[in-house]
Amino acid sequence: MERYEDKIEKALQALKNPSRTDARGNAPIVYLVYQPEDVIQMRNIVDTFLRSKAEYYELKTHIVSMGELVDKYINSHAYRDIWTDPSVEESEMYNSIRQEIVSDKYLDNAILDLQKELASEPNALLVLKDIEMLHPFYMMGVIENEIYNKITTPILVLYPGDAQGTARSFLGVYNQDGNYRSLNF
Secondary structure, three states: OOOHHHHHHHHHHHHHOOOOOOOOOOOOEEEEEEOHHHHHHHHHHHHHHHHHHHHHOOOEEEEEEHHHHHHHHHHHOOOHHHHOOOOOOHHHHHHHHHHHHHHHOHHHHHHHHHHHHHOOOOOEEEEEEOHHHHOOOOOHHHHHHHHHHHOOOOEEEEEEEEEEOOEEEEOOOOOOEOOOOOEEO
16 A cells, blocks of 8 residues: 555655646646545654655645535534524534535635635645535535636645545545546545
8 A cells, every 4th residue: 555655755746747638628627536534644743744745845844634624514503503502403414514615616616715815925735625514415526527627736635545546536435436537545
């Protein structure tokens, strides 16, 4: 099995020097796929290896937690009191949160807004972590499909799951989804 540090190296090389002839397109987004049980190991690697390796490739790392974005959305939403009411069924709460996130395109817009903030910074790299916190509200593949043609800042997605070719299985639980145009490492 390939070491995560080696995968990071390859992912950063692909982001630094993207292929302009790839039939899938050339938006600068790649996934570092890791086993869900390795989440603690991956966090350590991000803190100890990713930043310095990105710096070597002259990339300035900006790490964003998808879990924190979801938490911010839920805690600042007008329906928060309803969602936290003990009489609300758990499945209803999750469905309502999911519907609001989707209808507001909150996560899509949050990533695009972060990208706008980083637009003036040369060699910025946006690293998305805590992708597992999107479950059960949203899927990273849906976000990617919505924003793919608008991506200008390189994005490295730390993705817990399995990959075969361009197909990914979120958390290793869902069926393989081959609707990605981005590269897996």
